[in-house]
Amino acid sequence: MNGLQRCLRAAVLAAAVLLIALAAGPGPARAGPVNWQEVPESTAGRQWWDTGSLRLSRGGELSVLTRFQPASEDRGQLYVMELDCGQELYRDTSVNGLPHFKAEWQPTGGDDLISEVLDQACAAGSELLASR
Numbered sequence: 001m002n003g004l005q006r007c008l009r010a011a012v013l014a015a016a017v018l019l020i021a022l023a024a025g026p027g028p029a030r031a032g033p034v035n036w037q038e039v040p041e042s043t044a045g046r047q048w049w050d051t052g053s054l055r056l057s058r059g060g061e062l063s064v065l066t067r068f069q070p071a072s073e074d075r076g077q078l079y080v081m082e083l084d085c086g087q088e089l090y091r092d093t094s095v096n097g098l099p100h101f102k103a104e105w106q107p108t109g110g111d112d113l114i115s116e117v118l119d120q121a122c123a124a125g126s127e128l129l130a131s132r
Contacts, residue, residue, distance in 0.1 A: 036067065039116035045071040047113040054125045057082050060132045062125045063093070066117055085122035085129060090114060 036048040046069045053065035062083040069076030080094035084105060091103040108115040122129070 034065075037120060039113055039120060042112040043071060044111070044113060045069050045073075046076075047117060049117045049121050051124060053080075054121065054128060056128055056132065057093075061085075062121060062129060064117070064121045064125075068113065081117070083118050083121055083125075085118070085125070088115075088118060090118055 033052055035051040037051055038046065038048045048067045050065040050067075053063070055063045057063045059082070062085060064081055064083065066079045066081050067076050068079060077096050078094075079092050082091050082093055082103075084090070087105075089105040089107055091105050092100055093103050094100060108118060
């Protein structure tokens with residue numbers, strides 16, 4: 001990986017973290033190191049979620065930074081996902097730092113990777129959700 005690719009990858013990650021902070025709305029500034037947690041791999045690929053990115057969105061849902069790497073590719077994409085833990089729904093509010101305005105809620109549809117992210121992130125964010 002050359003220097004330009006490293007810089008671009010770092011910029012995308014920084015943009016994603018910034019979007020999470022903005023989506024969380026006003027409140028105390030919190031920053032933490034990226035702490036990727038990998039969920040069990042599937043035939044679709046690999047997926048991670050960042051424990052340090054868990055926040056409540058403006059709508060009161062759980063927001064988390066995730067990374068997905070398709071099985072057929074060397075590179076992945078970064079997503080900011082909102083999770084409706086009670087109804088087991090998700091929506092991608094940002095992909096690679098680009099916002100997806102008016103993203104629709106959708107079920108996991110049997111996607112093992114997204115189901116695991118939802119389960120693990122919702123369990124880890126249970127105290128945040130209880131504070132709403």
